[in-house]
Amino acid sequence: MSDIILESLNIRKGFGGVVALDNLTFLIARNTITAIIGPNGAGKTTLLNVVSGMHAPDRGTIFLNQKTISGLKPHEITRCGLARTFQTAQIFGNMTVLENVMVGRHVRTRAGILSSALRLPRMRREEPVTCERARFYLEMVGLQDIADKPAASIPIGSQRLLEIARALATEPEILLLDEPAAGLNTQETRQLGTLIRAIKELGITVVIVEHDMELVMDISDEIIVLNYGKRIAEGKPVEIQTNQEVIDVYLGKEE
8 A cells, every 4th residue: 555645736726817726736645644834825725625525626636545536526535535624613503413423424334315314224223333433433532421412502612623523433544624723722722632643543644724833833744835826845844944935934034
């Protein structure tokens, strides 16, 4: 098996006259934590949207485990082993916390939507396993005690953890996290860092878009820096911290 799990080759994505991704090429190594950073408008979230199938690239190719996934629909990419979260937590507020995670698990079941809606025998046979796995991921993110609460009633920090648990329930090989620390306090951010390391210990590769530089430098194996849709730097945290071009992008060049 290749050590490279995700590859982007010459990806371009534009919106009208704005080029969000400009011939972007990069590699993500298996079982690593890779952070994608850059100033606002650098193309970070657009990149996650293209990789996860939310947007089709104008040109270029994305490979997951050496299989082309660019052009596939989001649920097809999820079945290939890629899951993601969003800047704003996307939860089902009218469902319980547990039910939200069980929804994620359904991409790995054989019952299908019709069987689930009609509660046919296959669905009833699979439901206990789905529930058990959902509870496992809730415990992993620390939400096991509120499993039966309505998802809409829990705090934003817990909603972000819930979305991670639901993504994990799809049993991904690679997990994309889009600004998971946004809105979290210092203690919650530290707990998030511990969780991300635990996810890696499960053998899941993590790609994180994040503005919290303390978190990024603490947990990342590799960092990719974008600016105006181009990759301007890549390396270990210590290398990125001392990269003059990165410093100029974040702090501005001296006149």
